[in-house]
Amino acid sequence: MSALRPTRPVWAAIVAIPVLFVVIAALQVRIDAVMRSAVNQREELLLQSGNTLRKLSLGYESLLADIYWTRAVQYYGERLGVEDANYELLAPLLDITTTLDPRLIVAYRFGSVFLSERGRAGPGRTDLAVALVKKGIAANPNEWRLYFDLGFLYYWRLKDYPAASTAYLAGSKVPGAPPWMKLVAARIAEKGGSFDISRTIWAELYETTKDPHLRKKALQQLQGLKAAEDEAELNKLAGQYRDRFGHDPASAKELREAGLLAGIPVDPAGFPYVFGADGKSHLSPESPIVEVKP
């Protein structure tokens, strides 16, 4: 038999608690908005030293590393595309993460790509990116992907082809490295930059990482490269058109009517190429690839 106990406070609670939870959630949304808009104000990582944190973490370094890794990703995500975004904490966050857990490879890879991004997409600090990847190689000398990343930085960002070639060569010697790394090293040493090599590199990045941000980036880059290739091809055809008709083609349709093209070419995002006043082909302004074309 249940006891006869007061029910009024229970009913009051049953009514009040859900209502208050709704209020709380609503307030939380507002608070998050306020805190996010303060994102460009200076922030402080209380402890910027990864080593100090490591000592303080009392054995929970990996957990703390995961937390800082998540924060780094979140930090970047909040700022991507924001006007005048301030990325100054990205490098320290990644540095702390990798000090706490030197074997968190994805952090090095993330840093190599996004630390070196410019403009609204990143802090544009290739030097920090290189330092981070070298730190990663020091801690993980058998991780061929990191040599790949280092090579990528030299090749893509710094256009330092000898250094890039050296990096790829070093990586190719690591057990488990894919055979084409040696080839790439040789080709770069020979020819410097080319579409083929760039495509190989981004394609490899896409294949070998599971991190969704990196994959997205790589895919975009591949699309941009394809677009650049397509445009180069179209420009060649435009040149033929000019030779034949004496003026620049106004659109791809004219090229097709002239028999130079089989159909209307579209970029990897599905938008047709257009011709500008200068007679050169460009991406359609509506195409999302416009942003990433090298």
Place this chain on the structure above:
Amino acid sequence: MNITSGAVAINAFREAVRDRVLYNLVVFALVMIGAAILVGQISIGIERLVIINLGLSAISIFGLVMAIFIGVGLVYKEMEKRTLYSLLSKPIHRWEFLVGKYAGLLLTLTVNTFLMSVGLAAALFYVGRPFLRSDLSVVVAVYFILLELALVTAFALFFSCFSSPMLSTLFTLGIYVTGVFAKDIRDFGKLTHVPVLEVGTRVLYYVLPNYHNFNVIAAAAHGDSIPLSLIWQNTLYALAYVGLILAGASAVFSRRNLK
């Protein structure tokens, strides 16, 4: 708060004072003095930063410890020692008793925090920086710490109604830690890309007390101004959450058979 709860509150405050709880201020004072002296030797320009960071963090930690350790005994002690027997035979509702005990501890914490802030101001003064307008953000930071403590105390009181001090401490501390990392938990969930986990962690984010809302220590250290909207939003948030927990505590405690 009515007269009855007020009487209980004042008595709870009196108990804290007589239990010499406020002696923790002595330790705090020593810490601040030590810091101020040390900092004087460091290169110019960041003394303010360090003192504020250290001071606010210490205020937060001392307050947290006090809130939990006194809070988990608020109701439990009275039930164990049976002092509640004579009290509840008087014309006082059980919820009035709870609100009174809560308010008493909150009062103790407020007094404690205020005195510590004075200590912090003294340390800043010693270090030689005159008070600037931007120091207002330090005041706001202290206020936010108080709001944080109000939440923690409410949880401690809630658990005190039905659980032993050791378990209550674990629960309260557990909720505190989870609340501090609430945002990270939600972000973890987003990264997994598993829909159930994403939704689950999102719900958790809104249900848990998000203590990071109240952490503006960094901004205060740099003298950044804190938006007014955040101040009233955090106040409302704390009010709503405390109300929620006290409602729950009343419901639980009102039905409890005392031993």
Place this chain on the structure above:
Amino acid sequence: MSGPAIDILGLTKDYPLGFWRKRMRRSLDNLILQIEEGEVFGFLGPNGAGKTTTLKLLMGLIFPTAGTARIRGRSIEDIRMHSDIGYMPEQPYFYDYLTASELLDYYARFFGYGPAERRDRVAKTLGRVGLADAAELQLRKFSKGMLQRVGIAQAILHDPEVVFLDEPMSGLDPVGRHEVRDIILELKKQGRTIFFSTHILSDAEMLCDRVGVLHMGKLFGVGAPDEIVSIEVRGMEVLFEARDGRTLPANLPGCATKIGARYRIEVHEEELYAALEQLRGYNARILSVSPVRPTLEDYFLQLVTGKGASGVPEVNRQ
């Protein structure tokens, strides 16, 4: 005010037992009892009978499995009922960091008294329980007897109409008990209703208008102390002593006990004169002859040990 001061209607309390809390232990079984205004009622029973459980139920400290009660017309679920009553718990414990007068002042606030009236009442009440000198002493320094008195003080501070006392004499020395008895009698003279539980029968016999006997959660008898026990005379008691140091022979009539120089025998009424003759033969000096009635204690022991009751009536419940 019409109706009984305390009207208990079938209060029942079960406690769950065992790890899975499946079995129930019934500590109070359908208690039905009415106490009139101005009565002093003694609630008797051995330890564990359910007396404290009853009081805790009335005070709202625990909740009944079934049944309810009204005090001065108000249900025990009504918080306003508490303004009219005073309660002293068994072995009371108070906030040891307060002084006696601080404690009483604290409690007085719940009745809405202003500061002046509070001071007044606190002083007066401390005087009534004989603690005027210890008013500014911290409660942690109080002896058990002093704490007992504080317990009574906080129960009568607000001059309640009905006072509940749980074992008010326990732990007190004879002087203390005498003082408590005086307080109870004084309250009775003021016309208040007093309900107190005890297992000391002599106190109950002396103070109470009526008593109720509780055993294993059940009410066994209610009535005036002498109604509960049989008015039937059990026998005659003769007290005597030896004259001039002469020792008395061993085979004395009836059951004999010796206390110091005194002898006591108990004989059936019919055999009284024969016994007296015998004693005259021994040249004993007769000190007293009186009838022996069973006491509450006898009734009690009978009840508790389950020995057969002879002529103990179940008195009508009023």
